[in-house]
Amino acid sequence: MRRDAIRRVVIVGGGTAGWMAAAAISRVLGEMPGLSIELVESEEIGTVGVGEATIPQIVLFNQMLGIDEAEFVRETRATYKLGIEFVDWLRPGHRYVHPFGFYGLDMKGIEFHHFWLKGQALGQHAPLDDYSLCIVGGLQGRFAHPRPDQPGSPLSKIGYAFQFDAGLYARFLRRRAEGHGVVRTEGRIVDVERDGTTGHVAAVLLQSGQRVEGDLFLDCSGFKGLLIEGAMEAGFEDWTRWLPCDRAVAVPCENGGDRQPLTRSTARGAGWQWRIPLQHRIGNGYVYASQHISDDEATATLLVHLDGTPLAEPRQLRFTAGHRRSAWVGNVVALGLAGGFLEPLESTSIHLVQSAIARLLTYWPNRRFDQREIDRFNAAHVADYVDIRDFLLLHYRATERDDTPFWTYCRTLEPPPGLAEKLAIFRANGRIFRNHDELFTETSWLSVMVGQGVLPGDYHPAADLLSDDETLSRLHHIRQVVADTASIMPMQDDYLGQIGCTLHHAGIRS
Numbered sequence: 001m002r003r004d005a006i007r008r009v010v011i012v013g014g015g016t017a018g019w020m021a022a023a024a025i026s027r028v029l030g031e032m033p034g035l036s037i038e039l040v041e042s043e044e045i046g047t048v049g050v051g052e053a054t055i056p057q058i059v060l061f062n063q064m065l066g067i068d069e070a071e072f073v074r075e076t077r078a079t080y081k082l083g084i085e086f087v088d089w090l091r092p093g094h095r096y097v098h099p100f101g102f103y104g105l106d107m108k109g110i111e112f113h114h115f116w117l118k119g120q121a122l123g124q125h126a127p128l129d130d131y132s133l134c135i136v137g138g139l140q141g142r143f144a145h146p147r148p149d150q151p152g153s154p155l156s157k158i159g160y161a162f163q164f165d166a167g168l169y170a171r172f173l174r175r176r177a178e179g180h181g182v183v184r185t186e187g188r189i190v191d192v193e194r195d196g197t198t199g200h201v202a203a204v205l206l207q208s209g210q211r212v213e214g215d216l217f218l219d220c221s222g223f224k225g226l227l228i229e230g231a232m233e234a235g236f237e238d239w240t241r242w243l244p245c246d247r248a249v250a251v252p253c254e255n256g257g258d259r260q261p262l263t264r265s266t267a268r269g270a271g272w273q274w275r276i277p278l279q280h281r282i283g284n285g286y287v288y289a290s291q292h293i294s295d296d297e298a299t300a301t302l303l304v305h306l307d308g309t310p311l312a313e314p315r316q317l318r319f320t321a322g323h324r325r326s327a328w329v330g331n332v333v334a335l336g337l338a339g340g341f342l343e344p345l346e347s348t349s350i351h352l353v354q355s356a357i358a359r360l361l362t363y364w365p366n367r368r369f370d371q372r373e374i375d376r377f378n379a380a381h382v383a384d385y386v387d388i389r390d391f392l393l394l395h396y397r398a399t400e401r402d403d404t405p406f407w408t409y410c411r412t413l414e415p416p417p418g419l420a421e422k423l424a425i426f427r428a429n430g431r432i433f434r435n436h437d438e439l440f441t442e443t444s445w446l447s448v449m450v451g452q453g454v455l456p457g458d459y460h461p462a463a464d465l466l467s468d469d470e471t472l473s474r475l476h477h478i479r480q481v482v483a484d485t486a487s488i489m490p491m492q493d494d495y496l497g498q499i500g501c502t503l504h505h506a507g508i509r510s
Contacts, residue, residue, distance in 0.1 A: 004366040007034045010214030012189065012204060012227055014041035016166050017336025017353045018220035019173035020061075024357045026180035027065050029364065037181065040204060040212055042188040052276045052283045053081060053263040053347040054161040056100050061354045065176065070499040075172045077279040077501075078164035080261040080492055082138035084346065086451060088267040091400045096127075096451030097262065098346070099134035100159030102443055104478050108465045113446050115466070117430050117459035119475045122468055128450050130479050133486055134158060142489035143261045154485050161347070163263060163276045163283075185212060189221075192231040200331040200369075201231055215367055216331050218360075219338040228324055228334035235325040236340075237382075242393050242416065243321035244292075244409065245271045245343055249299045250285035250315050254308030255504055257282075261492045265345060268301055269293065270406045274344065275307070279496065280504040282307055287343050292406040319343075323385040326378045331369055333360055333377075340385055345392050351439070355384055387438045390419040391448070398423070398452035423454060430456035 009025060011018050022039050029035060062072060072078065083099035090096075104112035116128060129135045133154040137143070147155040178184065187206035195202045203213040204227075219227040228234045240246065255277065264275040271288030286302040293301075299314050323340030327333060334340075336353045359380055363373045397415050401407035415423070418435070425431050426449055432442045466474065493503055 002366070004368055005032070005034065006215045006364070006366060007036065008214045009035070009037045009216050009218065010204065010212055011037070011039040011218045011220055013220035013222060013338070014039060014170060014174070014184075015220065015222070015336070016170050016173075016350060017338075018218075019170045019177060020350075020353050021218050021220060021335055021357055022177035022182045023065055023173040023180070024061075024361070026177050026182050028361055030180045036183070037177075038183045038185055038212060038214070039177070040185045040187060040189065040206070043186065044188060052166050052278070053084075053163045053274070053344065054350050055347050056159045056161045057351050057354060058161055065173075067176070072172065073162070073164075073496070073499060074501055076162075076164035076168040078162045079278055079496065080143045081161045081163050081263060081347075082134040082143065082158070082261045083132075083263075085139075085260075085262045085264045086267075086395070086448075087264060089265070089272075089395060089399060089401075090451065090453045092403070096447070097129055097132070097135040097138065098444060098447045098451065099129075099132040099138070100161065101132065101134045102157045102159075103128060103446070104131040104475075107474070108462050110460045110462045111432075111442065111446075113450075114430055114460040114463040115471055115475065117456060118463045118468075118471055121459070122472060124472055124475055126475070126479055128447070131475075131482060133482050134160075136482050137486040137489045138260055138262045140486060140489075141258065141260050141491050141493070142486060143492040143495050144489045154482055160261075163278055165278060165280075166350075185210070189226060192227060194231060198330065201227060214331075216333070216365065219332055219334045220336050222337045223319060223341065225324065225334060225338045227332045228327065228329060228338055232329040232332050234327070234329050234334070236320070237322045237325055238320055239322040239389060240320060242389065242413065243343060243396075244289040244406070245287045246318065246320060247290045247295065247298070248285050248287045248317045248319070248343075249295065249302055250283070250317065251302065251306070251313070252281045252283055252311045253306040254311060255280070255282055256307035259491075259493055263347060266305070267401070267407075269404045270298070272345065273302060273305060279501055281311055287345070289406055292404065321389075323382065325382075327356065327381040328374045328377045331365075331367075335360075339381065342385065342388050342392060345395060346388070346440075348388050348439070352384060352388075355439075356381065383436070384439065386416075386418070387440065390416055390422075391440045391444070393419055394423075394445075394448055395452060398449065398454050400453060423449070426454060426456055428457060430459045 083097045085097045087095045106112050146158040150156050187208050189204045190207050191205040193203040201217045203211050266273045270293035273286045276283035286298050288298045319341045327339040335356050363377050396410035399411050432445045
């Protein structure tokens, strides 16, 4: 074994981020000679559970861990997710869905939406949503796994994710991690010891007097950033001017209302409300700007818009949108909320943990900690946050709402240059570009721009390779195929029942 190899990994904090890291590292690197992984957490310290909804990348993460999907869905009381429905964002009474998967069918070497835009110009006003199987099926409460063996069917292009109980997911991953040799240590950290020569963290000291040494420390301590900020003073980039929401109130309630495999985001007077339906309950929360509404008013607004009886007391959360200027400093890497926070409007919280873990595995260090690789890690970390920030800001900036001071502020704020360029190019010619391997695809940008009322003045000239009649005929055919396919998809609840899930409906507490 090489002398400078990392031998002792210490994960500070449990929750979703900590146990995702423990499960992934032990799965991928657990057989490295001499490697030990220890996770330190305290049952006295609660976790922030705002991130119950996910995006399709979670499927790949679970597969990497060798997780059986049916077992995972049962153990975490998960439901499936085909997209996010946005209600009242463009204007009160308006709604659209940001789907996973794709719209329609690309033709003549160009994206489908250019033919849809041409159809709009020809008077065919069917909404973009009608061309997405994830939307049409999802709104009917249906779900099916993708069928790559049927390349000619819309089923081949279904994308899906999950909505689950984050606490149960952490426990599920803990069992797997401990099965791969991860050691959990209970205790509250009261001090951090640093090496006088390198400045690296040498050990964390627990209230019990125990000293936990490590070569590499992963900070999963939440907003506090116990190591990355408290010890290493990484600094924080504050994005409140672009994303003014700084608080949330969350409460679960009994199941009620529809059973669609969709996360729902409903715009409110000073922010937005999430609705995440699980097998046993619905997760709800109001993300808001404290400058525009009081905590009591926000709580009252949330409670009056629940689908069922509350199952707990409302819980208040405070946060600042932004990121650590450096997520990796010395021998400390921040994951999850310790690395930054962006509101869960597009369900990216858990993905940011997953992305950072994958990047850490790519740049797995030795005890020399090459600064060039650390710099690349940090640059990619910032790029992730910038990409997501701009996409979130699109929802706020592209709106017609002027009914409250909050929405007037959002509608009139100056967008960052990257978002401004995307909007200008799309408005002109319907073109969507990505500068690099951004998280959100062309389909995602299309969905939200159109859904938020950003409509192009033109379409790709190659769309005229099809005659007007042929264009309208193909559009009609695609809509019909999508509708017919959706009608034969099973209902999500039936699908869950087939894999052994026990559902709790209105009036039944779990």
